[in-house]
Amino acid sequence: MTDVIAEPQAGGCPFKTADSPEIQTDFDIHDPNRVETVHSDYAELRERCPVARSTKWGGHWVMTRYEDIMEVMRKPEIFSSECVNIPPTIGQDGPMIPLEIDPPDHTTYRQIMTPLFSPTRMRKLEPEIRALVLELLDQIGDATEIDFIDAFAKELPTRVFLKLMGWPETDAERMNDWVDRIVLGLPGASEEENTAFRMEAALETYGYFAEMIDDRIEQRDNEGQREIDADTADVTDVLVNAKFGDRELTQFEMLNIFFLMMIGGLHTVQGQLAHSWIHLAQNPAKRKELVDHPELVSAAVEEMLRLEAAVAGARVVKEDVVVGGVQLKAGDRVLIPLAAANRDPEKFENPDDIDFTREPNPHVTFGGGRxxxxxSHLARIELNIAFEEWHKRYPDYRLHPEKPYKKHLSQVRGVESLPLLLNQSI
Structure with missing residues (x-):
């Protein structure tokens, strides 16, 4: 048995277990009733039982302390990424690569994919991303009322993703539909209905991906093998011509790489933009600080990333282990909400406050470890340009008093609609 962070309890059994009544919770990361209370829920769990046992989705652990969550991410040999979802599937056909792959294969996949998202390659995209942001702002124009999601937050990451992949930007609408169905599920449905609903959308997505792959393979076969420049070629071209050791990537591998990139690249940035704009609309003094001091943009992006981390990943315990005085058993599933780590008062002073001068700011919004x-480099560029250009064009905006925003809670938190009134403040 491995002891990660052990704090034996006085008297009786040295460690709490899954049956200990004092650590039980009904916390459900997919419960829409918690969408506005999730941060206070994390705070309550952190205070009462930072390693808690949820009765939902067949039973799983929920961690809420920064150090515990970091420890989980740093130790893949104990906490496997073979399944990062609770429930175990969101419709994907096989592991999402490389996220749900452990070493040593994980290392090879990362070697293939890391150059595609290097800081140098991402910086080369800055002019195109800025042009896209300005185009979206021009389309908003003199409007006084918009839905920020439809007009901006959804379009930006989707069109950047399609550009990276080398796929038609005209496919943005159906791409967004698939992601919404996979991430949000079917509100009010049973667990079984939700799984079936997500799988249907995922099947449509895989069909589209397969078509894109087949087109490129046909092109490759017709033109012959050629040298691919990872700094300039689109992602599809690079992967179709990539080697895993001495073999080509299979279609199955590419499908699951694309699936992860779609889920990870679209809803996360959309949600981060929307949550940020909600905070800035509700806090005009902070927004004015940003408008008056554009040199704070990068720090503001980092603070908003800390404040509203979208992802609550999961791990599978590979061997018996003790964390925070609680006994976890091999085969257990563990939820590690990054938003909980980012608001741990043991790590961040006044964690619920917005502080554009917070230094250091060691948030874990992009995860940690392998x-x-x-x-992350692409997301930061998208967010920095969006923060900068939007606030040049629209320094004043506020939430619509008669049309409330709609958030959703899942393992990828986000915002479904965000009505804004432009050129107005509170």
Whole structure:
């Protein structure tokens, strides 16, 4: 048995277990009734039982302390990424690569994919991303009322993703539909109905991906093998011509790489933009600080990333282990909500406050360890440009008083609609 962070309890059994009544919770990361209370829920769990046992989805652990969550991410040999979802599937056909792959294969996949998202390659995209942001702002124009999601937050990451992949930008609408169905599920449905609903959308997505792959393979076969420049070629071209050791990637592997990139690249940035704009609309003094001091943009992006981390990943315990005085058993599933880590008062002073001068700011919004988000450089560029250009064009905006925003809670938290009134403030 491995002891990660052990705090034996006084008297009786040295460690709490899954049956200990004092650590039980009905916390459900998919419960829509918690969408506005999730941060206070994490705080309550952190105070009462930072390693809690949820009765939902067949039973799983929920961690809420920064150090515990970091420890889980740093130790893939104990906490496997073979399944990062609770429930175990969101419709994908096989493991999402490389996220749900452990070493040593994980290392090879990362070697293939890391150059595609290198800081150098991402910086080369800045002019195109800025042009896209300005185009979206021009389309908003003189409007006084918009839905921020439809007009901006959804379009930006989807069109950037399609550009990266080398796929038609005209496919943005159906791409967004698939992601919404997979991430959100079917509100009010049973667990079984939700799984079936997500799998139907995923099947449609896989069909589209397969078509894109087949087209490129046909092109490759017709033109012959050629040297691919990972700094300039689109992602599809690179993967179709990539080697895993001495073999080509299979279609199955590419399908599951694309699936992860779609889920990881679209809803996360959309949600981060929307949550940020909600905070800035509700806090005009902070927004004015950003408008008056554009040099704070990068720090503001980092603070908003800390405040509203979208992802609550999961791990599978590979061997018996003790964390925070609680006994976990091999085969257990563990939820590690990054938003909980980012608001741990043991790590961040006044964690619920917005502070654009917070230094240091060691948030874990992009994860940690071997599975740290490959797209973090791209996400930061998208967010920095969006923060900068939007606030040049629309320094004043507020939430619509008669049309409330709609958030959703899942393992990828987000915002479904965000009505804004432009050129107005509170």
């Amino acid at each position: 599975h740290r988000c490959l797209g």
